[in-house]
Amino acid sequence: MLHKHLLPLLFLLLLRLPVAAQMYSTTDPFAHTFSIVARDPATGEMAVAVQSHWFSVGTSVSWAEAGVGVVATQSFTNKSFGLRGLALLKSGKSAQQALDELLSDDEGREVRQVAILDNQGRVATHTGKKCVDMAGHQQGNQFSVQANMMLNATVWPAMAKAYEQNAKLPLAERVLAALDAAQAVGGDIRGRQSAALLVVRGTVTAGPWVDRLVDLRVDDSAAPLPELRRLLSLHRAYEHMNAGDLAVEKNDMPKAIQEYQAAEKMFPQNLEMKYWHAITLVNKQQVPAALALLRPIFKQEPNWRTLTERLPKVGLLTVTDAELKQILGLK
Structure with missing residues (x-):
């Protein structure tokens, strides 16, 4: 039997011994999940989409860079595969070469699941033998x-099958169809909790801030895929809003009205969409039509009336004093 005074020393020595063949880091999440990486041959856009019974799966699994490629790293997730995989693609390696290099010195390769797609549409996928x-x-x-x-x-x-059968859809909607199909046949054995969707351009533009086309996440929900689809629809509606704002900048009021109406049609209960449609009508000297839109808005949320009073100062509302008084006096 060891002397009792030697036990603390032995414990300290054991703590210093290396751990062999560690499969995962305690800082990496266990993102057991289903995902898709895809490229649209027509537009060059690239996407990665995922759902899991794990909190905030999009912050671990999905990685993308415009003009470079996308990565999905899951199972016993090695999050470094995301940034490292993209860096390897950016250096000129193919998807398969990047994947091979990532796995070459990874002691946990058999519990990893990784998919990489490069900007030419080449894919490389690994499912370790010890994935659950x-x-x-x-x-x-x-x-x-x-x-x-x-x-x-x-x-x-x-x-x-779902991805191949929905080739006519935009890439974002097409990859969501694949996720829906996965859930429909059973999905994650544990259930569902979070989902994410990333879409980037196939080539880099002069404005990298617009190269990430869709970036949506549902971090915690009883029904993450329906919520993700709702967010994508809202994203599409605000694309119309942004186009309307751009038309206003260019003083193209007919185009602005058309875009705001398209957004409003998609989400008729959204007060902001109705409001800016109405303001554009005022600026187009269509005050009666604008009043019909503004009346219920002001009634539901009085702060919009206060905002309207502030718009002429910055040139967003061009009205006479009499017209402004008429607008602010709506009951």
């Missing part, structure tokens, strides 16, 4: 679907 069943992946023309810890083995084939 059901686990697997399937590649197609410029896309890959992958899943682990699924209820059954029909998940990733269903994703591939």
Whole structure:
């Protein structure tokens, strides 16, 4: 038996011993999930989309850079694969070369699941032998679907089929169709909690701030995919709002009205969309039509009336004093 005074020393020595073949870091999440990486051959846009029964899955699994590619790193997630994978693609390596290099010195490769797509549409996918069943992946023309810890083995084939059958949709809606198909056949055996969608341009523009086309996340929800689809629809509506604002900048009021009406039609209960449509009508000297829109807005939220009073000062509302008085006096 060891002397009692030697026990503390032995404990300290054990703490200093290296741990062999550590599979994952305690800082990395266990993002068991299903995902898709894809490129639209027509536009060059690239997307990565994911759903999981794990909090804020989009901050761990999905990575993308315009003109470079996209990465999905999941199962026992190695988050460094995201930034490192993109850097390897940016250096000129293909998707397969990047994946091979990431896995080459990773002691936890057998519990990893990784998919990489480059800006030419080449895909590389790895599903480690120790990923939790059901686990697997399937590649197609410029896309890959992958899943682990699924209820059954029909998940990733269903994703591939849905993606291929929805070729006429924009890329964002198309990858969401693949996620919906996965959930419809069982999805994650644990249920669902979060989802994310990233879409980037195929080539870099002079304005990198516009190269990330869609960046949406649902971090915690009982129904993350329906919520993600709602957010994407709202994103599309605000694309019309942004186009309307741009038309106002260019003094193209007919175009502005057209864009604001398109946004309002998509989300008729959104007061902001109605409001800026109304303000554009005023600036177009269509005051009676604007009053009809503004009356219920002011009644529902009086702060819009206060905002209207401040707009002439900055040139966003061009009215006579009499017209402004008429607008502010709406009951």
